[in-house]
Amino acid sequence: xxxxxxxxxxxxxxxxxxxxxxxxxxxxxxxxxxxxxxxxxxxxxxxxxxxxxxxxxxxxxxxxxxxxxxxxxxxxxxxxxxxxxxxxxxxxxxxxxxxxxxxxxxxxxxxxxxxxxxxxxxxxxxxxxxxxxxxxxxxxxxxxxxxxxxxxxxxxxxxxxxxxxxxxxxxxxxxxxxxxxxxxxxxxxxxxxxxxxxxxxxxxxxxxxxxxxxxxxxxxxxxxxxxxxxxxxxxxxxxxxxxxxxxxxxxxxxxxxxxxxxxxxxxxxxxxxxxxxxxxxxxxxxxxxxxxxxxxxxxxxxxxxxxxxxxxxxxxxxxxxxxxxxxxxxxxxxxxxxxxxxxxxxxxxx
Amino acid sequence: xxxxxxxxxxxxxxxxxxxxxxxxxxxxxxxxxxxxxxxxxxxxxxxxxxxxxxxxxxxxxxxxxxxxxxxxxxxxxxxxxxxxxxxxxxxxxxxxxxxxxxxxxxxxxxxxxxxxxxxxxxxxxxxxxxxxxxxxxxxxxxxxxxxxxxxxxxxxxxxxxxxxxxxxxxxxxxxxxxxxxxxxxxxxxxxxxxxxxxxxxxxxxxxxxxxxxxxxxxxxxxxxxxxxxxxxxxxxxxxxxxxxxxxxxxxxxxxxxxxxxxxxxxxxxxxxxxxxxxxxxxxxxxxxxxxxxxxxxxxxxxxxxxxxxxxxxxxxxxxxxxxxxxxxxxxxxxxxxxxxxxxxxxxxxxxxxxxxxxxxx
Numbered sequence: 035x036x037x038x039x040x041x042x043x044x045x046x047x048x049x050x051x052x053x054x055x056x057x058x059x060x061x062x063x064x065x066x067x068x069x070x071x072x073x074x075x076x077x078x079x080x081x082x083x084x085x086x087x088x089x090x091x092x093x094x095x096x097x098x099x100x101x102x103x104x105x106x107x108x109x110x111x112x113x114x115x116x117x118x119x120x121x122x123x124x125x126x127x128x129x130x131x132x133x134x135x136x137x138x139x140x141x142x143x144x145x146x147x148x149x150x151x152x153x154x155x156x157x158x159x160x161x162x163x164x165x166x167x168x169x170x171x172x173x174x175x176x177x178x179x180x181x182x183x184x185x186x187x188x189x190x191x192x193x194x195x196x197x198x199x200x201x202x203x204x205x206x207x208x209x210x211x212x213x214x215x216x217x218x219x220x221x222x223x224x225x226x227x228x229x230x231x232x233x234x235x236x237x238x239x240x241x242x243x244x245x246x247x248x249x250x251x252x253x254x255x256x257x258x259x260x261x262x263x264x265x266x267x268x269x270x271x272x273x274x275x276x277x278x279x280x281x282x283x284x285x286x287x288x289x290x291x292x293x294x295x296x297x298x299x300x301x302x303x304x305x306x307x308x309x310x311x312x313x314x315x316x317x318x319x320x321x322x323x324x325x326x327x328x329x330x331x332x333x334x335x336x337x338x339x340x341x342x343x344x345x346x347x348x349x350x351x352x353x354x355x356x357x358x359x360x361x362x363x364x365x366x367x368x369x370x371x372x373x374x375x376x377x378x379x380x381x382x383x384x
Numbered sequence: 385x386x387x388x389x390x391x392x393x394x395x396x397x398x399x400x401x402x403x404x405x406x407x408x409x410x411x412x413x414x415x416x417x418x419x420x421x422x423x424x425x426x427x428x429x430x431x432x433x434x435x436x437x438x439x440x441x442x443x444x445x446x447x448x449x450x451x452x453x454x455x456x457x458x459x460x461x462x463x464x465x466x467x468x469x470x471x472x473x474x475x476x477x478x479x480x481x482x483x484x485x486x487x488x489x490x491x492x493x494x495x496x497x498x499x500x501x502x503x504x505x506x507x508x509x510x511x512x513x514x515x516x517x518x519x520x521x522x523x524x525x526x527x528x529x530x531x532x533x534x535x536x537x538x539x540x541x542x543x544x545x546x547x548x549x550x551x552x553x554x555x556x557x558x559x560x561x562x563x564x565x566x567x568x569x570x571x572x573x574x575x576x577x578x579x580x581x582x583x584x585x586x587x588x589x590x591x592x593x594x595x596x597x598x599x600x601x602x603x604x605x606x607x608x609x610x611x612x613x614x615x616x617x618x619x620x621x622x623x624x625x626x627x628x629x630x631x632x633x634x635x636x637x638x639x640x641x642x643x644x645x646x647x648x649x650x651x652x653x654x655x656x657x658x659x660x661x662x663x664x665x666x667x668x669x670x671x672x673x674x675x676x677x678x679x680x681x682x683x684x685x686x687x688x689x690x691x692x693x694x695x696x697x698x699x700x701x702x703x704x705x706x707x708x709x710x711x712x713x714x715x716x717x718x719x720x721x722x723x724x725x726x727x728x729x730x731x732x733x734x735x736x737x738x739x740x741x742x743x744x745x
Contacts, residue, residue: 100594100595100596100597101565101594212681212682213444214681215681242443242444242621242682243443243621243623243662243665243666244443244661244662244665244677244678244681245443245677245681246665247664247665247666247667247675247676247677247678248677250667250675251674251675251677254674269594269595270667271595272624272666272667272668273667275667275668276667276668276670276675277667309596310595310596312599313595313596313598313599314595314624314668315595315598315599315602315622315624315625315627315628315629316624316627316628316668317623317624317626317627317651317663317666317668317669318627318651318652319627319628319647319648319651319652320648321627322628323599323602323628325596325599325600325603327596330564330566330567330596330597331594331596
């Protein structure tokens, strides 16, 4: 497939730093089986379809898209909470060597788990109500048999302080805490392993705006202190704009645009990115929302031909309906766009 | 937004109808629990001018949903409206004090879904999974209007078309699970508007939806409001939605309104420290900068601080003035702009919160 080759070529042209995470051709397909006893596959949901990106150490990459765009599935595949259908996820270890998480056997994966942690969306369902906060935060240490009991206690107290909780909180249960505090507990649990990669899946979506600001500030401080790299999955574009260095926009399982945050928000290139940004309600009555794209996100089991966005795209022209645009680098920039409007003719028609 | 005693709004778009559609006067809805009385709504005053949209904003637990449930008398034990009036000035049925009606009063059934209807946050729980959407919309028509089943079905189809459902003749026989979240919310809106209510209460109507669908739904509500001519009470936590969809706004904190006014005056020059704090916590107005959050979190209703309930979190609170006595009352600070803060005259008026940081698309 030329498109994949094109996008790989584009990535090779990126500045040659050693990324912490190198995602290549990542796909996750879910079969839909018929009702018969043989369970014949009647359709395939392409939840994530040929995703390519790099994540530099210390960077925050936002993965944005509407529900059903595949952002959570992609994040789970990267952490191998799901096994990808195809593709590679190269993760650089502390010693500089790289492993492919996508193909690593389950056994070897466990040794890597401490280095990649996840913060979940719902602070109510992600904490076991029958465990004390101390036990919840210490559990990763127990699972990985790290440290003696007394040592663990010290580490728990230490990390609780770091996330803005108190030492005495460790003997209490999650129900005694507010949503914001629970999210801090979840963050403490993720960070006690001293991970290098943290995947935050809608980590602040369930929080009220004043508390959300506290947690975002906390995540920024912790990133500096622990040299964390964030993959920040979110649907709230205001939060992403504020928090992320680069943004990857997903539509129907495919990356349509990947660019530094400031550039993508000031000058979106892909028509879908433009549409998405125009739908954000601005808290100023003088700046009117002017979203006018009809319809809803494409069904990933029946993706339109060519560019998946073409049936809704206000700028659709002939090649969009038949040829799938590759994610390619805009010349002279660090921006990648998958749109025929922005690809040079020789790339589109080789 | 006006306090009930004041003269009717000159801006009312339908002349001759002097009264606002709804006046809520000193509403108190308390919950009587084992741990004591929780004053979820504690002395709320507001009115909705006819044909306009009032947004009630606040964080979780501030009492905005309890206020809207009180208006439809949907508060269940251990909750109870303990004081206050909810005056619905209906053009069809005259003035009714909803707070005074008995639980089994005939008029309540006439009000719910007829004069006042509601759109809920989560469309999947608002719809019955075992009835077709057509039956659910027709049920509302048959309850409130004297029409035949065929006529009800025709009206349901027409309503579906109005809310932007494609192929309504086919969709009407589908079940909610066959539809997307945005489509379900359109069905809920169709159900709410099919009996031409005079007041529509929209409780977080777009919170469960993606921004693109949210934009479509907000536009739809606005267009239908213009067409049907109803007034809207919009409950939301999102100041962006307020700016885009409301005319007037009231900010709630711990069961009380702390600031109210036109959307422009309140968002452009917020006067209450809580409103200012909310705007400063918004990433959209502060990108690149460190967010200045409001310290601490909302206290529980069982332990409301004395004096101004916001004082423990307020950067401007003064010992001896803000933490004693009863909560400050709303005072006029500008045209239609009211603030409940004892220090409002001393504090800097406008906050440099505006869109000067700019949205560029």
